[in-house]
Amino acid sequence: MSETVNLPAELRDRAGKGTARAARRAGRVPAVIYGAGKDPVSVTIETRLMKRELNRPGFFARLFTIEVGGKKEQVLPRDLQMHPIKEEPLHFDFLRVSKGSTVSVAVPVRFLNEETSPGLKRGGVLNIVRHDVEVDCSPNAIPEHIDVDLSEADIGDSLHISGVKLAKGVTPTISDRDFTIATIVAPSAVKAEAAEEEEGAEAAESTEAAEE
Amino acid sequence: MLSPKRTKYRKQHKGRIKGMAKGGTELNFGAYGLKATTPGRVSARQIEAARRAITRHMRRVGKLWIxxxxxxxxxxxxxxxxxxxxxxxxxxxxxxxxxxxxxxxLDGVSREMAEQAFILAAAKLPVQTRFVTRIGEEG
Structure with missing residues (x-):
């Protein structure tokens, strides 16, 4: 697990869109900290800091230390609202984590040995089914990424969660089935061309029908 | 070209496109996406033209979602x-x-290839667009 990042925050005494917008105008992003049986706390954090953290991989799988009014709290990001066009963060949800608790986190998947994979060497395409895998673990033992080894994967192979080595105490949230993380599929050049030709013929037919 | 199989009514009012999208604003399938930044009516022909531009540029790799x-x-x-x-x-x-x-x-292609494919597709569309990636994959 990587080191936790410190995020200085300011208390937000009043909730609501007016104060939230005022905070955003001042270059801060509103957030809420909840959980661990305590009352929720509304805070604001510098937008610049949050954007920097967002640009690093695995934002939702990293612990942060938020300093509010002299008190430090260990938190895990749970939700994020983004502006649909500007792609600026609008609001964050943070969950307080306490020792001994278990959290479910989406951990990003990292693919190893892509260069030596026989399937990819032969022109196969890595079809990623899950970019991240949700796991249950202790907050202090969240893996940075889940490593999937492609060194023996050939065309037509599927990589399942059962083939991934997880650290002790880390279990996938989906436990009722052996779900797929990625597959290596055959190059689809021939298929795509055939489909295109078919669709072209269909389009011609439909325009003829419309003209009639 | 894409079209509904059946409809309840044959004709609809023109309407106006107001406000911002409230759903479908984040990447759900692929690693790269093409996001509209202005409102507009995109015709089935334009969608098809953009799809062809993307698939031709990608040649044999990757997967596309519309x-x-x-x-x-x-x-x-x-x-x-x-x-x-x-x-x-x-x-x-x-x-x-x-x-x-x-x-x-788009998924299964390099960032450069996805960007280039989306530049070609954007030229077929009546709306302004932006290339987007997943959170944490910038730069």
Missing amino acids: RIFPDVPVSQKPQEVRMGSGKGSPEWWAARVKPGRIMFE
Whole structure:
């Protein structure tokens, strides 16, 4: 697990869109900290800091230390609202984590040995089914990424969660089935061309029908 | 080209596209996406042209998702017809796109190839667009 990042925050005494917008105008992003049986706390954090953290991989799988009014709290990001066009963060949800608790986190998947994979060497395409895998673990033992080894994967192979080595105490949230993380599929050049030709013929037919 | 299999009513009001997209604003399938930043009606032909541009550029790799569907019938009057005598007949299908909407998603290709494919696709579309990636994959 990587080191936790410190995020200085300011208390937000009043909730609501007016104060939230005022905070955003001042270059801060509103957030809420909840959980661990305590009352929720509304805070604001510098937008610049949050954007920097967002640009690093695995934002939702990293612990942060938020300093509010002299008190430090260990938190895990749970939700994020983004502006649909500007792609600026609008609001964050943070969950307080306490020792001994278990959290479910989406951990990003990292693919190893892509260069030596026989399937990819032969022109196969890595079809990623899950970019991240949700796991249950202790907050202090969240893996940075889940490593999937492609060194023996050939065309037509599927990589399942059962083939991934997880650290002790880390279990996938989906436990009722052996779900797929990625597959290596055959190059689809021939298929795509055939489909295109078919669709072209269909389009011609439909325009003829419309003209009639 | 994409079109609905059946519809409840043949013709629809023109309407206005107001506000921003409230859904479909984040990448759900692929690693890269093409997001609309202005509102507009994207026709089935334009979607098809963009799809072809993307698939031809990618050649044999990757996977494409189309996240918009043209479900609005657009009617037109024939040429040299006087005004009045009712609404014209449905001629083509359009998707109403609001700013913020992810229209296409791509996966299984390099970032450079995805960017280039989306530049070609954007040239076929009537809305301004932006290339987007997943959170944490910037730079």
